[in-house]
C-alpha cells in the first residue's frame with residue numbers, strides 16, 4: 695500500500711479530506727464549503743489556503759521545490775525550535791529543523807460547523823536530537839474554514855526548562871507590495887535587520903526596499919491592507935510576543951533564486967513569532983501554545 699493510500703485509509707474524510715503527492719511530498723488536500731487548503735506532511739506545512747470567493751491568501755513561489763529535506767518557498771513554514779540562525783552552531787539550519795523533517799499526522803476531524811482540523815506531531819530522530827537534545831513534543835494543529843487557524847504547541851517533557859524560539863513564517867499574497875501596508879504595529883520597537891538599530895514604528899509599515907524587521911512586544915493583532923486586491927488580511931495571534939515583517943525586495947529575492955521574476959512584488963511575510971529577546975523559557979512539564987488566525991475582510995466594510 696502506498697503512503698497516500700495508507701493516509702487516505704487512516705485519515706481521509708470523504709468529500710472533505712484527501713491525500714496526494716505534491717512534487718515528492720505527501721500532502722493533505724482539504725475541501726470545505728468555506729475554503730480549500732493543502733498541507734504537506736513534511737513540516738506540517740500549510741502550502742495553500744483559499745477562502746471561497748477569494749483569491750489565494752497564502753503565497754507560494756512558482757519556483758518552490760517540493761522535496762524531502764528542502765524548505766518550501768512560501769506557505770506557512772514552521773520555524774522551530776529556534777528562529778533565525780542557531781545561537782551557537784552555524785551548521786544547523788536557519789529557522790530550526792522543523793520545516794524540513796517529517797511530521798506524523800495524528801488526528802483529523804470534520805467539525806460540526808463544517809471546518810476540517812488536522813493535527814500533526816514532529817517525529818524526533820537521532821538527527822533532530824543531535825540539534826535539540828531537550829525532551830519535548832511539538833504539535834501543529836491546523837483548522838481550515840473561512841478563517842485559517844494554526845496552533846503550534848510545544849510541551850517540555852524533560853526535567854529542566856529550555857529556551858524556545860519559534861515562528862509561523864507565513865507568506866501572504868498581495869497585489870503589489872509597493873502599495874500594500876501593514877497596520878497594527880504602530881509604536882512597537884523593532885530590530886531592523888536591514889538598517890540596524892531598534893527604531894519604533896511610526897504609522898503603518900510601508901515597503902520601498904528590502905524589509906526585514908522583528909517587532910518586539912507586539913500585541914497579537916495586525917492587518918495587511920491591500921488596495922490592489924481590495925481586501926485586508928487580518929492576523930490575530932496568542933502566545934506570541936514578536937511579529938516579523940519581511941519582503942526580500944529585488945536583489946535578495948534574485949539571490950535566493952526561488953522567488954521567480956518579480957516574485958517579491960506579490961508577497962509579504964507577516965510572521966507570528968517568539969524571536970530574539972522574546973524567546974520563551976518553557977519550564978519542565980509545561981506546554982506553550984502559539985496560535986495565529988488569518989481572515990480576509992473586504993477593504994470597504
Ligand code: TA6
Pocket residue numbers: 765778788789863887906938940963965
Ligand atoms: O523571517 C525573515 C527571515 O529571517 C529573513 O531574514 C530571510 O532569511 C527569511 O527569513 C527567509 O529565510 P529562509 O531560510 O526561508 O530562506
